[in-house]
Amino acid sequence: MTELTYLEAISDALRIALREDERVLLLGEDIGAFGGAFKVTAGMQEEFGADRVIDTPISEEAMIGGAVGAAIVGMRPVCEMQFADFVACGFDQLVNVAGKLHWRSGLAAPIVVRLPSGGGVSGGPYHSQNPEAWFMHAPGLKVFAPSSAQDAKGLLLEAIADPNPVVFLEHKYLYRRVRGEVPEGAYRTPQRANTVRDGDDLVVIAYGAMVHAAVAAAQQIEEASVRVLDLRTLVPLDERAILDAVRDCAKVVVVDEANYTCAPGAQVASLIAQYGYGDLDGPVVRVATPDAPIPFAPVLERAALPGIERIRDACRELLAY
């Protein structure tokens, strides 16, 4: 085990994949010589060559479509969108070509599209988005969103090995702010949720950066035992883990950093309302960013994104219900 930051864990996974599987290619803007906007791929072009760590022009459609082409003849491309927000420029290829390919034609497209997502860094409306719900909604795409360094590495290796197109959300706020013990060498994290904090009075369900806020909020609630369930994968959604947690805790708070309407938490809440109804001792409460673009000024951004206090207060209110 070594202690790595979330970003280093992702770099580690990419290096291992490049070393151990000659079919793996990295595609992205500024990832080669420059090492990537966040330096995730620093040094990799020197190590693996410009034929495997490829700088593309600003062409998200061609990058993703090209990745699909390379994948259907046997390669394992990993695309990087410079910011998650720019996946909108490659949306068509991802949703209409990659997503529907296997269902239509039996050809699989084992591509990974890495998205540095999320806010909290004064990135403003175009560098802070959490677009995961767009892709949960498109059949044929898997969606992974790790919250810890260990899961970031394991889930990325799992995504590369998966024969389906995977949208991989790397929360950029966590890149250098989260570190953890990470096993050395190759390993894969299963496509399931994970209980990161035990408890049985209430469960907070979250993913990505919100897992950390949820844990901090739970720690402040000394008068009750609050569980935190980290979803880790949004497609496939670990419905069993969600419903088991509801059965144990009877009270649920679902947290989204994504915009409230139709965020991933909305799907979780609907699942619980329909299939966990008999286990509930209170309404399913959601804490989410309101339906507005993410603001730039820190005071505005802090007010928009769910923070520890808002999550804690929502929990306390529900506990008292």
Place this chain on the structure above:
Amino acid sequence: MPASGRGTVSHADGAAPGEHLLEIVMPQLGITIAEGTLVAWHKQPGEEVDADEAIGEISSDKVDSDIPAPAAGRIVELVVAVGATVDVGTVIATMAVAGEADVAPVAPAAGAGDRASDPATDRAGDPATDRAGDPTADRASDQAAAGHAAGRGAGASEHHSPVVARLAAELGVALESVTGTGRDGRVRREDVLAAAPRPATADTSALYVPPAAGQLSRMRRSIGEHMKRSLSTAATVTSWIEVDFSAVEARRRELGTTALPIVAAATVATLGEFGELNAWLDGEAHTLHTEVNLGVAVALGAEGLIVPVVRGAQALDVQALGAAIADLAARARSGELSPDDVRDGTFTITNPGQFGTFMATPVINQPQVAILDVEAIVRRPVAVTTDGVETIEVRPICILGLSWDHRALDGAYAAHFLAALRARLVGA
């Protein structure tokens, strides 16, 4: 942790009248960057600088940058030392600048923050009370229509959550009789559980109402966590051996001690031959130690237990070991142990036998791979062969239990260790 370097590095006189102090902070060079390193200072306290003049250099994971002076003025203090890494936003230097300080921006009116509150409650009002708050006509008629108890009046808050209704039915709790501790007196899950009758005993006329539940102490919970973690991490197996403690008893009377130091010394010596038991296994990392830092469990009464460590026990003779153990135990009971006293143990002995129990399955003290349990010395009739003739004699028998981690070693090794330890103790 980043190097400290937070103390004042060098300092000149502060702001004079007619001046104010400006703070220069570690900037964020890249939106994911959380810290930066001070690479160089170009100016010293007392020096005058122009606005935008570079006063130093910093470096982050992504880029190096100079530090421009925010205004014309005089360097007062260089707070952070060259080479130090500090969090973004930390004050790294101060300077004195002419004129009054700028007025801080006005904080937004309190109402502005409200707009950004939880959109769920903004939208639906409070969904909980919206639905459950009206106990009158709607609710009563719904329940009547569904065939529920018609006797319910309209005044009570009668909507029960599904889990409350189900638990009440399962546990035989009459909901009308339960006092709700939830919002507006609502019955919660905990209330039903608290009201649940215990199973009937021979005298069924009295229902037992348990007292209010409390919580275990922090120390107890911490010990519990450690024990749980140990059992779920290690592949714990316990092996036992019976030892005739006649020789040990004789020796302890000679020395005027308890049996513990004698057993401890023999254990430490035997660990010298069975080094695999003097090890740590932490995930993949397996460490075989050259010294024996012997942990000795000390009971602290109702408070729990603690395991202070005798460092370098392999170098101590029986008496020195005994003295060390006694000292640690005394300091443990009076709460005078330092954190260093409980660190780095490589093997643990626990000795709870004073009350008469003779066997146990001790829990390994993570990340060690074994723990020795010394229980009561019980006088028992045993078969003894003297000069080829087998008779029954009464001997002091102690059962030594060794819990060991099957991830690190096998049963044969553990058994071999115990046999060697017994040989030492019997020959002591």
Place this chain on the structure above:
Amino acid sequence: MLTHRAIEERGLSLYKQGKVPGSFYDGRGQEATCVGAAFALGPDDPVCPLIRDLGAHLVKGTPPSAVLGHYLGRAGGVGRGRDGNVHMGDAQRGVVGMVSMLPDMMAVAVGMAWAFKLRGESRCTLSLFGDGATSVGDWHEAMNLAGLQRVPAIFVLEHNGYAYSTPSSRQFVVDPLQRAAVYGIRGVAVDGNDVEAVFEVTREARERALAGEGPTLIAAYTMRMHGHGAHDDASYVPPELFEHWAARDPIERQRERLRGLGVDVESIEAQVRAEVDAASREALAMAEPPPAGELEDVFCEGEPRTVGRGAAPWSRFSAT
């Protein structure tokens, strides 16, 4: 070409009988372009056809009954009922089916060619599209990337004058063939209704691609003789234009050429008709796809399948 036209005529007839659901598209008058180009490929060269390119599917070996079954939405059709009309691609025979968003498949063709180049394989890809598709951003991205990386791809622009009802004059200012140079790509013009000329030009483009000289844009000038789909009567096309191109029908031209070489054209035509008759009987007898299976295969559970080999008639190699 005959099979291409015969299948489409049969399909159109079935559509008008209400047996083909949804919409129906054909490439009448353009058969020479897709057939000539596909004929120049090797068995390991995948093709990304578009709306008017049934001939390319057939050259790679897709059975006519599977095509007709696909139009009918039957279980035995290429798309197994999951997609219809021209959205088909027999992946096992090296054909990658199109999506409606044009020209997304160009990027996929570029990606495949890129992989071949990186792996040092002697393979190329063929991507066909119309003049309208050249207006889409994806066209620029694909051309730019292909030229930059010098991938072994062949782009065939079926310049047929219309994108639905929009004539080329309202689609762009300058003929897209002129844009090729801008991407560092060689541009070649050809008579899209001369199957042997299209074949020749594609064969040369393939040689260049395999020699590492990068992609070629072949502009094949032809005419879409029917509407955009069966639901479009193309009344916006001046009748003189139809007359002009009817006199240049690609099949008729090839008939003349072959007769001049002493080939028994009539018996070929009879054979094709019989084949298509048999294929449509087979297709009409195919079962409907089971509704319960609708959710299967959204995800790949096991080993991913890759694009397979097709037929390659001109090289006298046949995969089947």
